[in-house]
Amino acid sequence: MKKLLLLFLVSAFLVVTALSAEITFWKFTDTYADATIQRFVDLWNEENPDKKVVFETFPWGDYTGTKLTTAFATGEGPDVFFISPGDFLRYVNTGIALPLSKYLTEDIIADFLPETIEAVTVGGEIYALPLEMEPVALFYNKAAFEEKGISQPQDWAELKEAAAKLKTADRYGIIVEVAPGYYQNFTWYPFLWTAGGDVVDENWEKSTFESEGAIAALDLWGSFVKEGLAPSSLPAGANDIGMFGNGLADMIVCGFWGVKQLQTQFPEFDFGVFPIPPYEKGGESISVYGGWKMMLNAKGKNTDIAAEFARWLVAEQIDFPLDWCTVTNSKFSPRYSVLEAGDEFYNTPPNDVFLEILKTSKSEPTFTPEMVKAVSDAIQAVMFAGMDPKAAAKGASAAINAYLSRYTGGVPGK
Structure with a gap:
């Protein structure tokens, strides 16, 4: 009887542990591009069997309307989410955005164009990861x-x-x-x-x-x-x-x-x-160049895992940003290493015109x-x-x- 009880408790602990390692990732629906994100989410999940990212999308009007604000107001906001420059301060000023500086090494930060990091910095703290630039x-x-x-x-x-x-x-x-x-x-x-x-x-x-x-x-x-x-x-x-x-x-x-x-x-x-x-x-x-950014929920249950995933997807590897910016979409990466890897794409007409435009562009005001x-x-x-x-x-x-x-x-x- 004691053995059965012990097995039950161990099993319950493992289930709770597994569930506690799950994080949610939200963005607006983009039929053409979402498959690329899902592919890399699946890759992360395969390489991290003790953790799980659940990727969900919502219609544009809902996501850019009240979906996020309502979710956070009811304590049901996602762990990781896409945010536009126009909504950036809304979540920083209300304490929803997780400070990210402690999760980023000097080398990671140095790989981003300074102005893109500056745009997501408030009070000396980084509150989002730049994903793209679109002049x-x-x-x-x-x-x-x-x-x-x-x-x-x-x-x-x-x-x-x-x-x-x-x-x-x-x-x-x-x-x-x-x-x-x-x-x-x-x-x-x-x-x-x-x-x-x-x-x-x-x-x-x-x-x-x-x-x-x-x-x-x-x-x-x-x-x-x-x-x-x-x-x-x-x-x-x-x-x-x-x-x-x-x-x-x-x-x-x-x-x-x-x-x-x-x-x-x-x-x-x-x-x-x-x-x-x-x-x-x-x-x-x-x-002006806009571009969505990845923000993390400061009140999430697994902030360290969320930061680990977001850092891996956007800031550590080249495969996803390069695919996202030059294959799935036409966008500039905010990272020097990815821009270098995509040099041929960016110098092909008409992309080369945008490359020149980028030189005198400003980040979308937040x-x-x-x-x-x-x-x-x-x-x-x-x-x-x-x-x-x-x-x-x-x-x-x-x-x-x-x-x-x-x-x-x-x-x-x-």
Whole structure:
């Protein structure tokens, strides 16, 4: 009887131990790319039989909506999860994000481009692992440009002129994101920066949004819609470059990920890429690179195992990042070693254009949701409410200053 009881207790202990070594990994659903992650999750599980990663995906609208916030609010959040720059501070400031510095060696950190680590650092602590970089550019239909005799626009005036020439009764000249939110702001920032504007000062002490650069960028995007050069509504988000491939317009503001998508979905489509034109001829073209990051749950039951898995997947080996960035997708890795291993891919047209764009690109700002909304409201007001760009910039700046006066959270890179 005692032996049976002992065996039962040992078995129960082993079951509990096995269950305690399980971690969950969440991201949004991507039918094309998720198989790559699952393949490496399976590899990890095979090589670590005493540990288990359960990979789960959720529809884009749910994941980027309330899925994560609701899960964490009820204590059911994942151990490892994909996070966008726009949501980064939300989880850092609320104590959900696990500090990662103690899990990363000096050699691991040194393999990342400094600016990518800076973007996930708050108060000297690293709170996420950068996974990818996706600079924004303008994609164009080569045949349409040739037919209309259009050369690569060298400033905003020429960009608008090109959009006007390309517009027909059943086709727009350009696609820009028209829905409010993180993505619209993300693709609008290059125009703000190229015109010499910004949202806040370096230390987040005051808004710098009430500027000629912001006014010009608001006016440009507003004019695209008001003059009928761009659609005022879209069948999908402007991050879906399939609309461009299907002929909705002959130009689109989109990121590096669009290259692989076009090559896969529209293999016969002859497209080209050029940088965001400067505000005036001779000015500097400045783009933005986004990219999802891996964050860990500080309140998870197996934080050490979660950190071990995330470090292995993203920061230690080359196989997954190289596959993820150059085979499954078209993205830049934030790691020197992976960029070197993918040198041939990155120097192949049109990827080489993005390689040049990356050199003058900035990381997507990790503003708080309140700051994002202030900028978004200004863009929307000019696009759809007929507000004067100067008034919109002034209103957004006032809203940001009011928010900063009571903000007590962290500042990225500080």
